[in-house]
Amino acid sequence: MYKYFDHSSTTPVNDDVLSTYYKILQKYFVNSESIYPRGLEVNNLMEKSREKTASLLNVLPKEVIFTSSGSEANNLAIKGTALKRKGFGKHIISTTVEHSSVERSIKWLVDYLGFEVTYLPVNQNGVIEIEDLEKAIRKDTILVSIMYVNNESGAIMPIDKIKSIVRKYPNCYLHCDCVQAIGKIDFDLTDIDMASISAHKIYGLKGSGVLIKKQHVQIAEIISGGQQEFHLRAGTSNAAVNIVFYKTLRKALEAYKDHKSKIKKNHDYLLEELKKLDKIVINSPEDGCYGVINFSCLTITSQVMMNALSLKGFEVSAVSTCDSQKAISRVISQMYKDENRLKGTIRVSISHLHSFEDIKGLKEAIKECIEDYG
Amino acid sequence: MAKLVYEYILVRYGELTTKGKNKNEFIKKLANNMKLALSNYPNLVFERTRDHIYVHLNGTDPDEVTPILKNIFGIRSFSKTLKVENNIEEIVKAGKDIMEDKQGTFKVITKRANKKFEILSDKVNRMVAGEILKNYGPNLKVDVHNPDYKLIVEIREKNTYLMAETILGAQGFPVGVGGKAMLMLSGGIDSPVAGYLTMKRGVEIECVHYASMPYTSLASLNKVKELAKLISGYQGQIKLHIIPFTNTQMEIYRVCDHSYAITMMRRMMYRLAQSLAERNKCLAIVNGESIGQVASQTLESMAAISEVVNIPVIRPCVTLDKLEIIDIARQINTYETSILPYEDCCTIFTPKNPVIKPKKDKCRWYEEKYDFEPFLKEALENVETVIISPSTKFDDNEDLF
Numbered sequence: 001m002y003k004y005f006d007h008s009s010t011t012p013v014n015d016d017v018l019s020t021y022y023k024i025l026q027k028y029f030v031n032s033e034s035i036y037p038r039g040l041e042v043n044n045l046m047e048k049s050r051e052k053t054a055s056l057l058n059v060l061p062k063e064v065i066f067t068s069s070g071s072e073a074n075n076l077a078i079k080g081t082a083l084k085r086k087g088f089g090k091h092i093i094s095t096t097v098e099h100s101s102v103e104r105s106i107k108w109l110v111d112y113l114g115f116e117v118t119y120l121p122v123n124q125n126g127v128i129e130i131e132d133l134e135k136a137i138r139k140d141t142i143l144v145s146i147m148y149v150n151n152e153s154g155a156i157m158p159i160d161k162i163k164s165i166v167r168k169y170p171n172c173y174l175h176c177d178c179v180q181a182i183g184k185i186d187f188d189l190t191d192i193d194m195a196s197i198s199a200h201k202i203y204g205l206k207g208s209g210v211l212i213k214k215q216h217v218q219i220a221e222i223i224s225g226g227q228q229e230f231h232l233r234a235g236t237s238n239a240a241v242n243i244v245f246y247k248t249l250r251k252a253l254e255a256y257k258d259h260k261s262k263i264k265k266n267h268d269y270l271l272e273e274l275k276k277l278d279k280i281v282i283n284s285p286e287d288g289c290y291g292v293i294n295f296s297c298l299t300i301t302s303q304v305m306m307n308a309l310s311l312k313g314f315e316v317s318a319v320s321t322c323d324s325q326k327a328i329s330r331v332i333s334q335m336y337k338d339e340n341r342l343k344g345t346i347r348v349s350i351s352h353l354h355s356f357e358d359i360k361g362l363k364e365a366i367k368e369c370i371e372d373y374g
Numbered sequence: 375m376a377k378l379v380y381e382y383i384l385v386r387y388g389e390l391t392t393k394g395k396n397k398n399e400f401i402k403k404l405a406n407n408m409k410l411a412l413s414n415y416p417n418l419v420f421e422r423t424r425d426h427i428y429v430h431l432n433g434t435d436p437d438e439v440t441p442i443l444k445n446i447f448g449i450r451s452f453s454k455t456l457k458v459e460n461n462i463e464e465i466v467k468a469g470k471d472i473m474e475d476k477q478g479t480f481k482v483i484t485k486r487a488n489k490k491f492e493i494l495s496d497k498v499n500r501m502v503a504g505e506i507l508k509n510y511g512p513n514l515k516v517d518v519h520n521p522d523y524k525l526i527v528e529i530r531e532k533n534t535y536l537m538a539e540t541i542l543g544a545q546g547f548p549v550g551v552g553g554k555a556m557l558m559l560s561g562g563i564d565s566p567v568a569g570y571l572t573m574k575r576g577v578e579i580e581c582v583h584y585a586s587m588p589y590t591s592l593a594s595l596n597k598v599k600e601l602a603k604l605i606s607g608y609q610g611q612i613k614l615h616i617i618p619f620t621n622t623q624m625e626i627y628r629v630c631d632h633s634y635a636i637t638m639m640r641r642m643m644y645r646l647a648q649s650l651a652e653r654n655k656c657l658a659i660v661n662g663e664s665i666g667q668v669a670s671q672t673l674e675s676m677a678a679i680s681e682v683v684n685i686p687v688i689r690p691c692v693t694l695d696k697l698e699i700i701d702i703a704r705q706i707n708t709y710e711t712s713i714l715p716y717e718d719c720c721t722i723f724t725p726k727n728p729v730i731k732p733k734k735d736k737c738r739w740y741e742e743k744y745d746f747e748p749f750l751k752e753a754l755e756n757v758e759t760v761i762i763s764p765s766t767k768f769d770d771n772e773d774l775f
Binding site: 020023024035037040041044045048049052243244246247250 | 591592593769771773774775
């Protein structure tokens with residue numbers, strides 16, 4: 001039985017992606033910027049991956065920037081915009097529930113470079129009120145950075161409405177952290193100026209991400225140096241990883257298409273079963289994305305629940321893994337104030353790799369934990 | 375709705391229908407070219423008649439075949455055709471189905487070759503059109519004078535055949551009916567266009583490319599191969615002869631005034647092209663020259679250069695503006711490859727002040743004083759020939775993606 005339920009944190013590498021990666025590593029070690037034939041060959045393969053990735057996402061090849069992670073993509077988008085565009089204003093808008101790499105990039109700009117930030121709160125459904133954005137945005141706002149899907153609650157932000165507001169401010173870019181959206185929902189990058197993607201969340205490799213940066217968008221580089229990635233990200237290209245990125249994305253989108261209904265079915269089943277249990281409250285919004293269920297047991301703290309489930313072999317998480325040292329979830333605490341609820345948050349991720357039996361097993365385990373320790 | 379199962383594709387001939395006695399030969403050639411281009415689809419059966427070629431699909435997806443047919447010269451147009459029983463309900467249903475994904479105006483034209491079929495053509499027209507209007511009313515309207523779609527219903531002896539769309543072919547003559555020519559393929563924008571225009575008139579081409587390694591790179595050679603691949607589909611496959619040209623070029627630069635280097639270089643290239651043409655039974659040389667585009671393409675230059683050969687030199691782009699050439703390059707999808715920034719043998723030794731009105735006498739004088747023959751001979755002995763088709767893969771890396 002498959003007992004890993006933390007796919008929002010990271011995913012196992014797809015077999016095909018892994019074997020392709022081995023093959024590339026063995027065959028092509030030369031620098032992709034070298035101009036002897038083998039260097040050109042590696043470079044060609046990387047550019048082919050860029051082109052194919054672009055066409056899959058409906059953008060241009062020159063709009064695809066390979067990075068080392070979703071976090072780096074977020075840093076590049078936010079800091080890069082701030083540095084390049086500070087002449088247009090020093091105001092940034094974001095939300096209180098962003099991933100730490102967005103949150104702390106903005107904080108860095110506030111602390112060290114005197115930027116001003118407005119954090120939009122979220123309601124109990126985990127999404128911003130669109131009126132708040134309308135009120136907060138101003139002529140000197142140069143960037144709105146809002147995630148597509150929340151990593152802890154699964155809430156889907158009203159991106160279409162956000163787009164239509166940001167579009168009215170020509171000096172303002174819209175950046176979307178799409179790390180949790182890819183492979184989980186239908187998404188559309190039209191009118192999004194920058195979008196971050198991570199490979200290891202979609203059954204790819206760690207150390208691999210992409211920033212989509214539309215051609216009209218001007219940003220400064222964060223890592224200065226060589227000519228790689230259109231001068232926006234220096235450092236010898238991680239060619240093998242970048243080459244395999246396309247296959248990773250393609251496989252993930254195919255899996256989403258093929259298994260959408262299975263994930264929905266498993267998601268709905270687990271959700272209904274959890275609702276039946278005493279002392280359990282659901283934190284994820286009703287209209288969140290399938291595959292993420294955040295709940296709290298009001299009588300068991302997250303830590304105890306995780307330990308108890310671990311003893312039974314189940315791996316789940318309490319808060320965003322990047323914040324796992326923290327006691328309570330920053331995201332859920334924006335949606336609810338009840339202390340017992342916040343102390344007991346658990347996030348379960350459901351993948352296409354799970355069978356119905358797997359889900360039933362998890363349900364039973366949670367039930368037992370509550371009986372034993374609740 | 376499930377995808378419609380088409381029976382065959384009806385192919386109509388282009389200009390060749392006017393060619394009297396040669397018509398049969400032309401049709402045979404066209405059918406052969408089609409078979410070659412579609413050799414990846416083993417289920418297709420080709421039936422040749424005086425007026426049409428029928429490509430029987432036997433389960434092959436017509437949407438895979440269509441883009442390939444569009445690139446075959448000698449085809450005026452073609453239509454995907456449905457086959458149903460001679461039964462009015464089936465005919466009406468098929469008429470409706472075939473129009474499902476369409477928008478605009480239409481007209482139903484029934485041809486009742488089988489007079490035993492009890493319902494008159496006009497009535498069939500009305501019944502089919504009525505069913506279409508009932509189902510797709512807002513999207514489709516009847517226009518009997520100038521319809522977007524002519525839905526043809528042919529009721530024959532055994533079955534009824536329906537077609538709604540006429541897809542435009544590439545026109546021209548079937549490649550090969552006009553003999554064979556040698557195209558000088560440089561890697562620029564013009565020469566692939568020249569090749570395309572030549573093939574369109576039914577002339578098969580082989581390509582010659584002059585490589586100046588190490589002054590030109592492997593990347594630039596790969597670009598030429600890619601261009602050859604892009605135009606190879608029009609005749610099935612293409613032969614590319616790669617001539618090592620460095621030593622000849624070095625000798626020219628050693629002995630000639632640099633203002634004459636390009637003229638002398640082109641004279642050598644023409645000689646090599648002619649030798650290669652004769653060796654491969656090509657009747658002419660084709661290139662992408664256009665009057666006045668560069669120093670070697672003035673009329674004086676052309677005269678000074680082409681005097682060294684005695685077979686016809688065909689320059690399909692000769693009177694086209696650069697923008698007109700680019701338009702065609704975009705249309706045949708070679709433009710993006712042509713503009714990749716790699717040096718070629720013409721750009722690499724470009725003199726500061728090339729002569730634009732070269733004197734034939736001066737060229738001859740150089741050639742009398744210095745013996746270029748050994749260099750040309752060496753180049754010809756070391757020609758490398760590759761055969762390239764649309765399915766040629768220059769690397770086997772598809773599985774990485």
